[in-house]
Amino acid sequence: MELGGELPPLEIAVTRTLIVAGAVASRDYQDVHHDAKAARDKGSPDIFMNILTTNGLVGRYVTDCVGPDKRLCAVRIRLGAPNYPGDTMVLRGTVTRVDEAAGTAEISVVGTNGIGRHVTGTVGVGPAPAGERAGSE
Template identity: 75%
Template sequence: MKAQAVQPGDELPPLVVPITRTLIVAGAVASRDYQDVHHDAELAREKGSPDIFMNILTTNGLVGRYVTDCFGPRAVLRKVAIRLGAPNYPGDTMTLTGTVTEVDGDTAAVRVVGANRLGHHVTGTITVEVPR
């Protein structure tokens, strides 16, 4: 998408992300989040979770990837404001969707939702500079 073509109300194509055990563990390790609930199923269960679950840094990376993939390699994320909801467990599928809510010159605000079988895993607004 180019800046002059982006309009409020434009919908980004959905991105379906299979949530695998490997994705959860690799994302936690890559972001240096060694909390046991992100890699040890037994300890996660002891703490009340049915299994390991994705950390916010992995979610943040997936949201950023989603937006930059839609707007192209020259797009620059200027602000990412997300909130977590339902956990992403192994075996889930998260579908990311986005809607442009505002355009100001070459900057767009995009409302992003990532949903799984339990509900909304992530919601937020991303401000992206779009190449002309």
């Protein structure tokens, strides 16, 4: 990883199934994540993605880009514009800090959708322990 390097963008279709499945998988049973009528009654135009699903998607994005020899050390994100069904979220990342001696880096991540920035934050990565690396037994 090189300081200032850009990760390739990742487009994620924000489907109703993704929103509901992410909420259920993270045991977030708030009605605004699965019940469109309840979401509308609370002022939202539709159901919307929860932060735990977003956190998982950010983690997946970074780990897919940095490879199997790195692991997530810290994920710090903040939500903005909601992810509604039918939209597309595009994740982009930039390497903002590199410590070659330690094998660590920090990546700034931004996820945008049709109405603005859905997520912003930083992800720290470091070397995966030998037993967690791809191909290790």
